[in-house]
Amino acid sequence: xxxxxxxxxxxxxxxxxxxxxxxxxxxxxxxxxxxxxxxxxxxxxxxxxxxxxxxxxxxxxxxxxxxxxxxxxxxxxxxxxxxxxxxxxxxxxxxxxxxxxxxxxxxxxxxxxxxxxxxxxxxxxxxxxxxxxxxxxxxxxxxxxxxxxxxxxxxxxxxxxxxxxxxxxxxxxxxxxxxxxxxxxxxxxxxxxxxxxxxxxxxxxxxxxxxxxxxxxxxxxxxxxxxxxxxxxxxxxxxxxxxxxxxxxxxxxxxxxxxxxxxxxxxxxxxxxxxxxxxxxxxxxxxxxxxxxxxxxxxxxxxxxxxxxxxxxxxxxxxxxxxxxxxxxxxxxxxxxxxxxxxxxxxxxxxxxxxxxxxxxxxxxxxxxxxxxxxxxxxxxxxxxxxxxxxxxxxxxxxxxxxxxxxxxxxxxxxxxxxxxxxxxxxxxxxxxxxxxxxxxxxxxxxxxxxxxxxxxxxxxxxxxxxxx
Amino acid sequence: xxxxxxxxxxxxxxxxxxxxxxxxxxxxxxxxxxxxxxxxxxxxx
Numbered sequence: 331x332x333x334x335x336x337x338x339x340x341x342x343x344x345x346x347x348x349x350x351x352x353x354x355x356x357x358x359x360x361x362x363x364x365x366x367x368x369x370x371x372x373x374x375x376x377x378x379x380x381x382x383x384x385x386x387x388x389x390x391x392x393x394x395x396x397x398x399x400x401x402x403x404x405x406x407x408x409x410x411x412x413x414x415x416x417x418x419x420x421x422x423x424x425x426x427x428x429x430x431x432x433x434x435x436x437x438x439x440x441x442x443x444x445x446x447x448x449x450x451x452x453x454x455x456x457x458x459x460x461x462x463x464x465x466x467x468x469x470x471x472x473x474x475x476x477x478x479x480x481x482x483x484x485x486x487x488x489x490x491x492x493x494x495x496x497x498x499x500x501x502x503x504x505x506x507x508x509x510x511x512x513x514x515x516x517x518x519x520x521x522x523x524x525x526x527x528x529x530x531x532x533x534x535x536x537x538x539x540x541x542x543x544x545x546x547x548x549x550x551x552x553x554x555x556x557x558x559x560x561x562x563x564x565x566x567x568x569x570x571x572x573x574x575x576x577x578x579x580x581x582x583x584x585x586x587x588x589x590x591x592x593x594x595x596x597x598x599x600x601x602x603x604x605x606x607x608x609x610x611x612x613x614x615x616x617x618x619x620x621x622x623x624x625x626x627x628x629x630x631x632x633x634x635x636x637x638x639x640x641x642x643x644x645x646x647x648x649x650x651x652x653x654x655x656x657x658x659x660x661x662x663x664x665x666x667x668x669x670x671x672x673x674x675x676x677x678x679x680x681x682x683x684x685x686x687x688x689x690x691x692x693x694x695x696x697x698x699x700x701x702x703x704x705x706x707x708x709x710x711x712x713x714x715x716x717x718x719x720x721x722x723x724x725x726x727x728x729x730x731x732x733x734x735x736x737x738x739x740x741x742x743x744x745x746x747x748x749x750x751x752x753x754x755x756x757x758x759x760x761x762x763x764x765x766x767x768x769x770x771x772x773x774x775x776x777x778x779x780x781x782x783x784x785x786x787x788x789x790x791x792x793x794x795x796x797x798x799x
Numbered sequence: 800x801x802x803x804x805x806x807x808x809x810x811x812x813x814x815x816x817x818x819x820x821x822x823x824x825x826x827x828x829x830x831x832x833x834x835x836x837x838x839x840x841x842x843x844x
Contacts, residue, residue, distance in 0.1 A: 334832050334835065334836060335836060335839060351839055352835070352839065355835055356832065356835060359831045359832055359835065362831075363831075390830065391830055391831065392830060392831045392832075393830055393831070393832060394828050394829075394830040394832075394833075395830075412813060412814070413816075414813070414814040414815060414816055414818065414819050414822070415814060417816075417819055418814075418819055418822050418823050418826065421819075421823055422823060422826060422828070426828075447816060450816075451815060451816040451817075454813045454814070454815050454816075455815060457812075457813050458812040458813060458815070461810055461812055464807055464810075465807065488810065488813065491810075492810055495801075495803065495806055495807070495810075498801065498803075499803045522809070525801070526801065529800070529801045
């Protein structure tokens, strides 16, 4: 070994032959350092990490150049989640002993694992934040933060211990025990962990005692004559737990269910069915009414269509119309107006072409003229024969075709016929028409006179002032 | 019976990576050998 003062090689001497330094004392220091290192190593092997830290720190206090002790201390720190402390020890170890392959390996491992250092640093920051929350009294926030921390770094003993402390404060002893168990799996002899664990055990024991006491209190005792009877005071839950009682309860439940079904559900269902039937009936009646009215309207439509059809069926179709037109033309040419009239009535003028229409108009005009003339002659003959009632229909026929026939004479004689048959109102209507349509005629003047002084019925002579043309 | 507040005082913030350099520089590395050496120098060996 070398002298700690001058570096001279010494063997078994008590003092350095070169500088006289006390080598025995130095040898004792190195011996103590080695012993403590061995102790630390043994403790680390049995996972007494806090004990190992203590021994290794003491070993390094004796001899700071004990590289193995420093490397092991770093490793133990790393194991309990204190990564910065681990890094510190390995860096120091490397500085104090440059030829240090173990420290090189540990440092390289951390540097070569991507994101590891950052992750560990985040964990530490979160833990510090949680500790801050604890000091500020925000235990819930601290608990949440610590759970995150332990999610990222499950080996962080201090985190487990703080979380356990928080759970204990909140009387969640079961969860505190779990947390302490996790811490204990990493560091088996940690004093804080063991102390908390004992406290938790005691609290849990107390809780169990209280439960038992409560159960004991549930037993009731009473006097029956000279005997004291003790029996458990079953709670409702206990009663439900009892098998027989459970069966009875189930049966009661079924019974109640059936009663509810019969008294509540069935009447409601029936009522709904009735309501539905009634509404269906109302709908059916409404539909019936609407269909009846639609039938009536359709019948009316059919009637009107029949009427229209009748008009068309009375008229000939295209072929028939032309045949009848030819027939009418032939009859007209031989002056047989009656035959021409009966033929022309069947012709449908709407379907004729221009030439046919011209022929139709010619024959129709001539036939109508003939009809008017015959009708008018018949009417006037009846009039002069004083058969006014017979004259009226002929005059009506003539006026139906041409109201201004013979420049108002047909109208005037119609009025006269009405007046002479005693129909004064109808006569006044026709007189008025004469004055309106032919105001400057002789018929108009006479009409005006009759309108002012209506003649008594039977006064035929005075009326025949005009000349029948 | 554990006193929460007292226990809480025992927990100290963990050292962050940014603080590592300072911690290394300010680490007291004095050991027994240093003390012995100092003592011997003082007493004139």
